[in-house]
């Protein structure tokens with residue numbers, strides 16, 4: 371199974387950025403451990419602060435991998451271009467958030483991407499990524 375993890379703006383600063391919201395652990399080191407815990411899954415891990423680069427990555431992996439885990443950061447809330455890219459490819463996507471966006475400011479309650487995804491996982495800290503991998507794995511096993 372091939373899973374592509376795509377992270378958007380400011381997620382490269384997780385571990386340093388607003389630790390009271392996002393914790394102290396770096397996302398990159400967490401994702402390396404996550405990948406190691408699933409030796410049968412082939413992961414690609416990508417991060418960009420640039421909207422078009424995220425679109426390019428979705429187009430690059432989306433016809434080849436079995437699932438996409440996407441945390442588009444703030445783009446989640448308004449990027450039609452990323453939503454269109456997710457709708458344009460065949461791989462199912464799971465939207466992920468580290469924080470519970472629904473318990474935060476109102477601007478974070480809307481997701482432009484969620485309707486283009488098979489599901490959304492938010493609020494479980496970095497473990498949200500593992501839960502998304504589990505969901506894609508179960509979807510594939512259940513056909």
Ligand code: DQA
Nearest residue numbers: 380441443444467468469478
């Ligand atoms: C986030 C939530 C977004 O609202 C925010 O802009 C982020 C991180 C999360 O993982 O909790 O950058 O996607």
